[in-house]
Amino acid sequence: MMEGFGSFLGEASSLSRHFDTLFLALFILCSLVTIIITFLIIFFAVKYRRGAKVNRFTVRKSTAIEFVWTLIPFGLFLAIFVWAAYFYTELLFPPDDEMVDLDIAVVGKQWMWKLQHPNGKREINKLHVPLGKNIRLTMVSQDVIHSFFIPAFRIKHDVLPGRYSTIWFRPIKLGEYHLFCAEYCGTDHSRMRGKVVVMEPSDYAQWLQQK
Amino acid sequence: MSANAAAEYTSYLGGGDTLKSWLTTLDHKRIAVLYLISITLFFLIGGVAAAVIRLELVTYAGDFVTAETYNKTFSLHGIVMVWFFLIPSIPATLGNFLIPLMVGARDLAFPRLNLASWYLYTVGGIFTIGMVIAGGVDTGWTFYTPFSTMFSNTYVVAAVIGVFIVGFSTIFTGINFIVTIHKMRAPGLTWFRLPMFVWANYATSAIMVLATPVLAMTLTLVAVERIFQIGIFDPALGGDPLLFQHLFWFYSHPAVYIMVLPAMGVASELIACFSRNPIFGYRFMAYSVMAIAVLGFLVWGHHMFVSGQSVYAGMMFSLFSFVVAIPSAIKVFNWTATLYKGSISFEAPMLYALGFVFLFMIGGLTGIVVAALALDVHLTDTYFVIAHFHYIMVGGSVMAYLGGIHFWWPKMTGKMYSEMWGRVAAVLIFVGFNVTFFPQFLLGYLGMPRRYHEYPEALEVLNVISSGGAVILTLGYLLPLVYLLWSLRYGRIAGGNPWEAKGLEWQTSSPPAKHNFKETPVVTEEAYAYSPYKV
Ligand code: HEM
Ligand SMILES: [Cu+2]
Ligand SMILES: [Cu+2]
Numbered sequence: 001m002m003e004g005f006g007s008f009l010g011e012a013s014s015l016s017r018h019f020d021t022l023f024l025a026l027f028i029l030c031s032l033v034t035i036i037i038t039f040l041i042i043f044f045a046v047k048y049r050r051g052a053k054v055n056r057f058t059v060r061k062s063t064a065i066e067f068v069w070t071l072i073p074f075g076l077f078l079a080i081f082v083w084a085a086y087f088y089t090e091l092l093f094p095p096d097d098e099m100v101d102l103d104i105a106v107v108g109k110q111w112m113w114k115l116q117h118p119n120g121k122r123e124i125n126k127l128h129v130p131l132g133k134n135i136r137l138t139m140v141s142q143d144v145i146h147s148f149f150i151p152a153f154r155i156k157h158d159v160l161p162g163r164y165s166t167i168w169f170r171p172i173k174l175g176e177y178h179l180f181c182a183e184y185c186g187t188d189h190s191r192m193r194g195k196v197v198v199m200e201p202s203d204y205a206q207w208l209q210q211k
Numbered sequence: 212m213s214a215n216a217a218a219e220y221t222s223y224l225g226g227g228d229t230l231k232s233w234l235t236t237l238d239h240k241r242i243a244v245l246y247l248i249s250i251t252l253f254f255l256i257g258g259v260a261a262a263v264i265r266l267e268l269v270t271y272a273g274d275f276v277t278a279e280t281y282n283k284t285f286s287l288h289g290i291v292m293v294w295f296f297l298i299p300s301i302p303a304t305l306g307n308f309l310i311p312l313m314v315g316a317r318d319l320a321f322p323r324l325n326l327a328s329w330y331l332y333t334v335g336g337i338f339t340i341g342m343v344i345a346g347g348v349d350t351g352w353t354f355y356t357p358f359s360t361m362f363s364n365t366y367v368v369a370a371v372i373g374v375f376i377v378g379f380s381t382i383f384t385g386i387n388f389i390v391t392i393h394k395m396r397a398p399g400l401t402w403f404r405l406p407m408f409v410w411a412n413y414a415t416s417a418i419m420v421l422a423t424p425v426l427a428m429t430l431t432l433v434a435v436e437r438i439f440q441i442g443i444f445d446p447a448l449g450g451d452p453l454l455f456q457h458l459f460w461f462y463s464h465p466a467v468y469i470m471v472l473p474a475m476g477v478a479s480e481l482i483a484c485f486s487r488n489p490i491f492g493y494r495f496m497a498y499s500v501m502a503i504a505v506l507g508f509l510v511w512g513h514h515m516f517v518s519g520q521s522v523y524a525g526m527m528f529s530l531f532s533f534v535v536a537i538p539s540a541i542k543v544f545n546w547t548a549t550l551y552k553g554s555i556s557f558e559a560p561m562l563y564a565l566g567f568v569f570l571f572m573i574g575g576l577t578g579i580v581v582a583a584l585a586l587d588v589h590l591t592d593t594y595f596v597i598a599h600f601h602y603i604m605v606g607g608s609v610m611a612y613l614g615g616i617h618f619w620w621p622k623m624t625g626k627m628y629s630e631m632w633g634r635v636a637a638v639l640i641f642v643g644f645n646v647t648f649f650p651q652f653l654l655g656y657l658g659m660p661r662r663y664h665e666y667p668e669a670l671e672v673l674n675v676i677s678s679g680g681a682v683i684l685t686l687g688y689l690l691p692l693v694y695l696l697w698s699l700r701y702g703r704i705a706g707g708n709p710w711e712a713k714g715l716e717w718q719t720s721s722p723p724a725k726h727n728f729k730e731t732p733v734v735t736e737e738a739y740a741y742s743p744y745k746v
Binding site: 018019055057083091110149154155158161180183184 | 273278279282349351353355357358361362363445446447452453486487489491492495516517518519522525526529530533536537540541543544545547548550551552553554555556557565568569572573576577579580582583584585586588589591592593656657658660661662663664665666667669670
């Protein structure tokens with residue numbers, strides 16, 4: 001299977017776009033800081049190189065400037081903190097029961113994902129889901145800690161033994177996406193991979209009935 | 212008396228060069244050299260493991276080594292690099308050598324404890340090598356439960372004992388530095404006249420002494436559960452698997468500051484010297500290292516945003532992580548401002564120092580990216596995190612460590628290394644580092660999980676670039692090994708103060724006499740009193 005990495009990641013859940021916007025905002029902020037500092041370092045290094053004939057007289061006062069260059073960036077970054085924290089609750093608090101269209105049970109074990117649909121249909125390392133529906137996963141592990149990760153949906157959560165974790169997503173694009181185990185879980189951790197298949201709801205209903 | 216002493220001057224290297232005299236030495240400078248040799252060996256071991264990892268990842272299929280070997284290799288890499296190289300690196304070599312000199316003392320407060328610390332390091336190291344020969348460990352350096360306690364079939368207990376032992380060598384070093392800095396400063400050397408390197412090691416020592424016991428206790432609990440099947444972490448036995456992560460990161464986040472604070476200290480010394488300027492905002496710089504040491508204890512939960520800890524706890528840890536970024540940012544701004552109106556020259560140590568500032572800045576900014584909750588959900592446990600902490604620890608700390616080694620090499624050995632080769636190596640390392648690790652940010656963003664032996668084919672190109680960069684980086688790291696050793700024999704005689712630097716360590720001969728100073732120096736000026744000498 002060949003795919004370029006442009007299309008590798010994909011923006012396939014209702015949350016992916018939010019993620020990318022937030023990421024972009026922070027990326028711009030960080031790039032600004034990087035560019036300014038790098039520019040200043042190079043500029044000073046050239047201008048004040050040893051031997052250059054420049055005025056080096058200076059009165060050094062630092063207190064005021066320390067506060068300025070600390071507090072202004074901090075304020076900007078704090079806005080990112082709030083944005084990211086708000087969005088985190090959206091990722092990690094599943095919608096209320098009445099908003100959930102589909103409940104899937106996920107069991108991780110060394111080294112496979114076992115998934116079960118509401119009508120009892122089971123699959124391994126492959127998860128079929130209907131497009132545009134709110135899907136809630138209730139996950140548990142039979143042995144060590146695993147982590148359920150679908151990059152295209154920007155969603156990840158650890159799957160623990162002896163404790164249920166829930167996450168949710170709403171797929172917005174048909175297609176097949178990678179499912180990874182992201183928490184190191186032993187020998188075949190990197191083979192604990194699978195596919196998420198997003199289908200038209202009618203196809204999904206049909207698929208659900210197949211034996 | 213003092214004329215007499217001058218007549219009998221012997222360098223700390225001279226006289227008693229039997230193996231026994233080295234292995235029983237109580238001289239902080241000789242112990243520093245012992246450490247230098249041992250951590251270099253471990254750096255090579257960790258480096259070989261890294262090479263195996265990068266070779267395996269050249270192709271997307273797991274075809275170079277088996278999955279089991281791969282897992283043991285990255286575990287070895289992590290354990291060795293963190294506990295046997297980075298944590299001791301700057302404090303135990305440069306710190307050991309320089310702190311008594313910088314405060315104008317004859318030795319550290321407890322010379323025997325200092326030697327004991329090196330022996331503990333060595334015993335822990337031999338234990339770890341033995342563990343690898345016996346078959347290795349496959350838990351990663353993080354030892355997550357219940358995998359490490361109940362499921363792994365490898366030598367977990369031996370690995371844990373090795374780390375446990377080396378932990379005590381860290382604690383001993385920390386105690387020694389704290390007491391020395393408090394009690395043995397030369398007359399006139401007030402707290403706010405101390406070089407930043409001393410401040411940084413002081414802050415580091417505080418973390419070493421406070422955090423390392425928690426690691427010891429946590430690893431003991433891992434061994435207890437594994438050996439006696441007492442339910443501490445494994446829910447099947449009634450334990451709590453997240454408890455381990457809380458305890459582990461309560462040590463390990465502060466520990467990352469053990470790895471980077473001394474590097475900040477080194478960078479400050481180098482930048483001040485080669486720009487002939489006092490460090491800008493000296494007091495802010497001193498407060499910043501102390502603030503980092505304290506705040507560093509409040510952010511451990513940012514390693515656990517998707518672990519199942521409470522969402523609200525996640526918010527607190529995220530907020531504190533943003534706050535701890537403030538003192539780090541202050542450091543970067545002040546280093547930059549130190550260049551302003553300086554008289555800047557670009558000897559190899561300065562190249563390392565400027566490289567450090569740039570790479571540390573990238574590491575710090577991407578730290579903010581992973582500290583932003585919703586972003587971390589996607590990025591955690593991917594190559595993005597690998598890139599982030601390698602920018603800090605390899606780009607930052609190792610770069611500063613090498614800069615420091617070059618800067619103080621003339622002091623330690625009395626010889627100059629080849630300036631041209633020094634610069635070549637610095638540039639190679641900077642380029643190789645970026646080619647190796649920058650693609651990993653992209654890999655992580657695309658979702659490539661860390662600790663993967665095989666991966667989807669589409670990610671191969673970026674991995675090949677990264678492995679290619681590692682070749683350049685390896686060359687860069689091997690070069691200093693060659694020309695520094697070469698300089699021991701053929702290097703120019705350095706003289707007491709080849710850089711015309713400030714600081715008490717430059718007032719004594721190179722290499723320093725056994726007892727450091729002929730007579731106790733008296734300090735009458737602030738640190739970095741460079742300005743009048745500017746050209
Ligand atoms: C500028 C301030 C910093 C911030 C805000 C920050 C933030 C973070 C966060 C949030 C993580 C967790 C990422 C994840 O699990 O997905 C992380 C990982 C890590 N950071 Fe930092 N960091 C900073 C500086 C440092 C420094 C100075 C070091 C070391 C010298 C460091 C070393 C590490 C390491 C080793 C990990 C990975 C641990 C692992 O998963 O194995 N960080 N950092
Ligand atoms: Cu798994
Ligand atoms: Cu796994």
